[in-house]
Amino acid sequence: MKNIVCIIWLVCCLCITGCWDKVELESRGFVVSLGIDGYEASEKEQSEQNKNDEQSRFNISISLPNVTAIASPGGGGEENKTVKSAVGRTVSSAMGKIDSLSSQKLFYGQTRVAVLGKDIIEDEQLFREAIDALQRNPEISKKIIILATDEKALDILNMKPANEPLTGIYISNFYENTKDTVLLLDLEKLTERLSYSGCAIILRVQLENDELKVGGAAVVKDLRLTGWLTEEESRSYLWITGKGKGMHIPTEQDNAYTTLKVNGSKSKLSFFEENEQILCRADISIEGNLEEYHFLQNALDDDKREAELSEIEKAYEELISKEIVNTFNILQNEYKADGFELSDKIRKFNYDIYRKYKKDEILDKIILEAKVTVKIHGTGSVM
């Protein structure tokens, strides 16, 4: 009996030599944003690389917070992050190389944002590898936000927004506040769309006058970039999916500029078959408040109020439905991408129609008709 106890004790002691996974907080490097760029070696480096037989294709950059500065009462100022980058043949090997550049053990559990540089989204192979690396890594959450840029991701990460703690946190907080007015896309949704139809719309981030600007989108078809949408065009996507709350839409009517602030929107899509074409009718109803008119001119007095408002409403309806159809045509003809995910909806709601056509053909057969109803509920504090 005593011997058994001794043996058990020994085993326990062996186990206690461990704590294999313990990494103290201060020795962790928390990666907040991740940037993926392509890499073209310069002449000199190429010759060197040929010797080593390893060709770097990716340039990964990460942004690490400066925790001491953050923990101090000021909350950090200018120097509250460091950006490191490294090149490597694959995404994961580059990530491994960055590890060697920092004394801390890199931890991707708190990563919020991944920015894909221009080279990545333009090249199908690199794009595939990048998305795969992001997806497979168990530390990286599937809820990180994916952004596309037509510059280098490294520049985006290097940007220091004034008075904001960290770029990564800045961007994700940005999204939290404007959830309904921009195309929120996280890794999970991106991989879903890509695996289903090979095309997706990725939100775009740009540097403008040293400030980050988020808006517009990149259209990706068959895993490569086919074009960019402007902000107005990407708005149509929001209408189709029933989002858009909080947007401000200006328009012109009778030489007067008005702005509508959207309070809510609903969208209903129905599909009919007609002459070998699929007719898609989008019923979009938007309600909002009028935010701007002209001061003391054409004030909406009682008699004419109804009429004035319905004219404004009609102007908006025309504007928006034109926008939607326009965007769809661009997507359909120029980019040949099913950005609105219509084929998916046909599969779910009208399976009989879906069955008749091959997956690739469906997009071409769709004719979109948008019927928009705008209702102006309020006009602010004055009449």
Add this chain to the structure above:
Amino acid sequence: MLSYNDKASLRQIQILLVLDIFGTGIQVLPRRAAEYAGQDGWIAIIGATLLALFCVLIMTTLAKKFPDDSFFSYSSKIIGRPIAILISAGFVLKIFFSLALELRLFGEIIKEIMLGETPYLVVFLGITGVAAFAASKGFETRARMGEILIYLVLIPFTILIAFGLFEVDFTNLLPVMTSDPQDIARGSLWSGISFTGLEFVLFLYPYSANKKDLQKSLLHATMLIGFLMLFITIVALARFGPFRILHQMWPVLEMLKMIRLPGAFVERQDAFVMTFWIISVFSITGAGLFFSSLLTKDIIGKGKPSIYILASLPVIYILSRFPKDISMVYELQGKLFITMGIAYLFIIPFFLLIVANLRRLGEKS
């Protein structure tokens, strides 16, 4: 004395059954169901539940005839000692195999999500050591633990799923009923793998304080398990859609990880949802060790069950190291189910029941 003397109340037995089966079964169930039946996978679950209810009915009818006998003793009464030894030994092997596979899965996922560097042996020893401790204390202790643990499992689970429902797109389940009925049937059969642990019903009669109503309670419990599985499968299918779910290793875990909790208190609940799986694996390992040690004691005839529990640990460890990687584990689980699983869930109890009826053995109810 108030102690039930190793007897548990009906509710405790029901709780134990749910705890044993639900947690481990649900992990890959949505993926398996979708593999065969696409977005109609949830209908396959209904089929699987019906099959499970049928098996429970047969098993309880058999065990009801011998309310105070252990499995070994009543099977030797029915078909004689040598064959009973064979059947029981096979049962013990089956329990070892399924525990080994389950623990291997558990070890893999712990290494991936929670503890990357810790050796597998340590994780294995940790969880089986504690489960062995629980099993050695007797059925009553397990029953009481179950009562506490079920709340630890269900309450966070319910809260998470409740929040998850906001992000779910039920249109992913459409179009309904467009899959081949044969596929659905096959999906029902293979979904039965998730009901591992149901065969312990054969052992439960001696431990119940109220034998009269045990059959009904067990059927209710099985229905509850089926309902929970159905619900979770629907939510998982709706969340991922029938295509993406096929790529997920552990769909339920992924789904729980991705749910966004309001308020800023817990940012990513990865490790937190592992709690639910840790408790489930602990529960089924405890059950497996307990019942297999009873069987071994009956076969060999002497010795205390605790010795057999300790002795089975190295065996299960070696078995769990056998598969090369996770996909092999799933394959083996499937094979194990088709051969020994169905045998012990249905074929052998049915056979024993018929022989018992023919020989007019056992109590009439």
Add this chain to the structure above:
Amino acid sequence: MNISPSLDHNILTFENAFTNCGDLVKRKIPLGANNETSIYIAYLDMMVDRVMVEGSIVNRIMLLFRKSSLSPSDLKENIFDYLKNKGITTADLQESYDHQEVNTAVLSGDTVLFIDGVAKAILISTKGFPNRGIQAAETEVVIQGSKEAFTEGFRFNTALIRRRIRDTNLKIKQMKIGRCSKTDVALVYMDNIVRKDILKEAESRLNNIDIDAILDSGYIEQLIEDNWLSPFPQNQVTERPDKAAAAILEGRIVIVVDNSPFVLIIPATLNCYYQATEDYAQRWQIASLIRILRFIAGAIAACLPGLYIAVAVYHPSMLPTLLIFKMAGARQMVPFPAVVEILLMELTFELLREAGIRLPGPIGGTLGIVGGLIIGQAAVEAGLVSPIVVIVVALTGISGFAIPHFSLVTGFRLMKFFVIILSSLLGLLGFWLSIFIILIHLTSLKSFGIPYLSPYVGSGMNDRTEIRDSILRFPLFMMIRRPFFADPGNAQRMNPKKTGNIRKKE
């Protein structure tokens, strides 16, 4: 050894046993007109009520014999009965044939009377040793409720209980335990409510004790408990008579021990330690809320440091981003790993707590918490620990104080270290494994046959009314049945229809 008829022989034996006992007061008194017989009276100084001895015994005897009109020969034959029936004017009188018994009685404060020619001795109960008097309870403080506390006097304590339960079913079964101390120990219970098997078990355990001395009820507590290895207490200890009376009415047994102001209540379950008397004096909503708070406090006291280590060191992805950055930033210059920090601070707190108990008066209590925080602050400024650790440890300590019974807190304090060790080995997995081990231990523990974790785990027991007095406290009129400690045949304790004006609406 039997008492002999010869007085001198008796005196010799008696005084032999009491050699070198300076507090023995003895006198040989000749009686009768011609000093035919004598009696010998002895007692221990300050153990007896002197007034009574001098007044009711010696005085009376002397007077009696002076006025006696009996003849000397008559006297000699019937002296014993004469003395006993006419001489001694107290109600508490015993005869004895044995020297051992006489010695024990004198040592307990009785007066002994030997009579020449009679092979018996008279023992007169004259106990009157100095006593502390009834004071306020020190360890269990209440806001609303009786402030009386038990004292060291055995009879006082039993009297305090008697006052609250005026029923002939209240039995006080006495026995003497301890070879040298021969301490009076009593089992106090309600005969018609208690479970007979628990009573029998308790009696047999007490009878099995063979020890030199029982100096305190704590000795008995440890000698009759079910599982000596467990860090959790299995007998409840209280200083307050109202709590003891309430326990007796639930069907439990109270063990009163002489010289100890703490009585034992058996059997005890985990739930008993969470109940405080003022729960019943306050409104049910706030009482329920406070009960829930106590549970959370218990969980925090055992789990919080371990959880902190598991999350901060192994799984920092769980906490909000900015919190993690603040924590990591604060830890930049700290030399020790997180586990060492926690252990250091915990040990410091434990030391402070112990020191606080030894210091007199108000200093003691304050020292515990405030001192801990100040030292913690100093350590943070010196850069030895990070501020979050101080908060975690302080919170753990404070939660420990929120539990009504300090004996349960010791269990949690020990468990806390166990959880810390396992969490630091295996992260969250280790944390859960340690919780499982603790739970397995708790669920397999029994106190006199009652599972320790009842009522949380006995589903369906006692018609499902158990919940009414555990995690929540239901209004008084709903607590109709006695808890499971009581004999199931006698479980109804309140007639709801006739209790109070609750249901009547004007």
